[in-house]
Amino acid sequence: MATAPVPYGRVTQQPPAVKEVDILWITAGLSCDGDSISITAATQPSIEDVLLGAIPGLPKVNLHNPVLAYEVGDDFMKYWYLADEGKLDPFVLVIEGSIPNEKIKSEGYWAALGTDSKTGQPITTCEWIDRLAPKAVAVVACGTCATYGGIHAMAGNPTGAMGLADYLGWDWKSKAGLPIVNVPGCPVQPDNFMETLLYLLYQLAGLAPMIPLDNALRPTWLFGKTVHEGCDRAGYYEQADFATEYGSPKCIVKLGCWGPVVQCNVPKRGWMNGIGGCPNVGGIC
Ligand code: SF4
Ligand code: SF4
Known part of the structure; x- marks a missing residue:
């Protein structure tokens, strides 16, 4: 056949x-x-x-x-x-x-x-x-x-x-x-x-x-959204509750985060298989 x-x-x-x-x-x-x-x-x-x-x-x-x-x-x-x-x-x-x-x-x-x-x-x-x-x-x-x-x-x-x-x-x-x-x-x-x-x-x-x-x-x-718009720490930003040192779960804008002006989807998407995303895991953008 x-x-x-x-x-x-x-x-x-x-x-x-x-x-x-x-x-x-x-x-x-x-x-x-x-x-x-x-x-x-x-x-x-x-x-x-x-x-x-x-x-x-x-x-x-x-x-x-x-x-x-x-x-x-x-x-x-x-x-x-x-x-x-x-x-x-x-x-x-x-x-x-x-x-x-x-x-x-x-x-x-x-x-x-x-x-x-x-x-x-x-x-x-x-x-x-x-x-x-x-x-x-x-x-x-x-x-x-x-x-x-x-x-x-x-x-x-x-x-x-x-x-x-x-x-x-x-x-x-x-x-x-x-x-x-x-x-x-x-x-x-x-x-x-x-x-x-x-x-x-x-x-x-x-x-x-x-x-x-x-x-x-x-x-x-x-690339249409800012890092800030997808950041897990945005609630802290909203409440003006800012970290003064690394290791804190709060917004790290005062440590130098550029998330409000950078267009990047990494905080939403993560790096590998949904894991990571700079400010989400404690790193400034
Ligand atoms: S850590 Fe950065 S991206 Fe996240 S809420 Fe604060 S300023 Fe925005
Ligand atoms: S530092 Fe992280 S969040 Fe900021 S632009 Fe680079 S990859 Fe995106």
């Missing part, structure tokens, strides 16, 4: 508009790889759920991240070269780490990934962005360095480090018409990134409208 073919992932009423999508993830900006490590803690959804087809309606997803890949060397890099040649389509480009300015140095390079087969020279991160961003269906900046420059872009800034939107332009659009999507955080909150990626995958699958972004290119549903 012939066996029916087993469908990839869970079956839904509407098959995705694209069957398969690759994610090319550069950690070779000025990066500590912390955002890649962070997303391994995601649970809503987990990276395994997305890659192993547990979520209904998604295309098959292939992740190429140098920190998480099993492949190394040429086996890993081949996907990048294929994408460069236009033979890997569609793909989402994720940038982790700030973008250096390769024009302000007199020799060498600031950041690179892989080698150019024609010249034998390293391919700089900037060159990869120049080559791949126009071919990507979506480009995502992951973490505070890639989004806005992060610690490398502080005063002095010898590498000319900047965020992706400062490099590509704030009005930049992908070939599919999507703006750059910024998911800041140092490191990125795991579920914030994976939920954004999930949204984009649903959008590519034809199952979600254009991703809503604020004027800093962040998903509005994740």
Whole structure:
């Protein structure tokens, strides 16, 4: 008896508009790889759920991240070269780490990934962005360095480090018409990134409208509220009952908390599986 073919992932009423999508993830900006490590803690959804087809309606997803890949060397890099040649389509480009300015140095390079087969020279991160961003269906900046420059872009800034939107332009659009999507955080909150990626995958699958972004290119549903608005200590603030030292359950604004003006959902969402959230657990924002 012939066996029916087993469908990839869970079956839904509407098959995705694209069957398969690759994610090319550069950690070779000025990066500590912390955002890649962070997303391994995601649970809503987990990276395994997305890659192993547990979520209904998604295309098959292939992740190429140098920190998480099993492949190394040429086996890993081949996907990048294929994408460069236009033979890997569609793909989402994720940038982790700030973008250096390769024009302000007199020799060498600031950041690179892989080698150019024609010249034998390293391919700089900037060159990869120049080559791949126009071919990507979506480009995502992951973490505070890639989004806005992060610690490398502080005063002095010898590498000319900047965020992706400062490099590509704030009005930049992908070939599919999507703006750059910024998911800041140092490191990125795991579920914030994976939920954004999930949204984009649903959008590519034809199952979600254009991703809503604020004027800093962040998903509005994740970054629309202040820390203060989601803080467990807000009742103490309301009563003007303030902590004067750490270890107190009261509002820590007088110890330096910036929660009233910072837009971040970590106190609501926690860090891992709902646990944590800076002021909730005693740390100033
Ligand atoms: S600890 Fe910070 S975020 Fe929480 S209520 Fe006080 S000022 Fe607001
Ligand atoms: S609550 Fe404040 S310190 Fe904590 S992750 Fe959010 S912005 Fe950073």
